[in-house]
Amino acid sequence: MNNSVFLNTVRFVLLVLTQVLIFNNLHFMGYINPMVYVIFFYWYPIKANRALFMVISFFLGFMIDIFSDTLALHSIASLTVAYARPVVMRFCFGVNYEFQNFTFKNTTKVQRVTFLALLILIHQMVFFSLEILSFSHILLILKKVLTTGVVTLILCTLFSSLFSPKNE
Template sequence: MTGNSLLTGIVRFISLLLVQALVFNHLNILGSINPMVYVLFFYWYPVQENRSVLIGTAFLLGFFVDLFSDTMALHTAASLTTAFFRIALMRFVFGVNLEFQNFRISNSTRVQQSSFLALLIVIHHLAFFSLEIFSLSNLLLILKRVVFTGVSTFIFATLLAALFARSKE
């Protein structure tokens, strides 16, 4: 990891944490929906990186979000899971492109970007709400919350991603 991308990563880490804790945790759309936009961290994270570092970072990010949200360690578990499955998702979405040396997510098609983000969100939310509700008898409730919160997260994350996208050359 070069110094520049390390700095970018730290800035992303802190700003996503603060945005999540100070803005999106208090949105309460339709009463109870709080988008979890910090999933964007895994979307923006560089492709060719050490997986162990990613998992460690995910643990820290989730842990701090938990501290701010009073959710015990639910975000930690969800964000760990997202980090763990990230590489599999990328293989699924980007296919052989991933093997190219200078592959970047910003170089892929819009459909690929969106589906990658959506899948990250689905994994994350599934893990989060399954643990939060922690009962298979409430499967419908889990799915409902995954869908509603997931859609709102997707919308806000897409907007944020568009806002901070590097201009294509």
């Protein structure tokens, strides 16, 4: 098995287990529930097959939905992030990411954190908009997106610095 495939499979399984066993049971201040599995979209290889990435993203969200009993909220949010990822990469890294020799080690830390923050923001906006499903509660949606997004960004940045390869 290819090393990249094995690494992504291990990351997938560990992120699902970490999310459903640890982070789904944490509720900071009563409503902040970090969604650290979003870091999978950051870690997934840049030049991998996009159709496969969409299927894996759906399956990731589906697994979290099954264990969290959240209908299809995580699946829809994960698919949206997977679909928007190339646009976010173009915004954060410019046209450079489309070249064959592009790697994260050629980017700045600010670009990587911005990329991760935008992925988290998209995920949180879709997730909480569909969870609450009411424009009359827009302030509640924004409060949840902001608070949960900040905690998720902090934890994902910490995970990224701890578990990413040193050459990244």
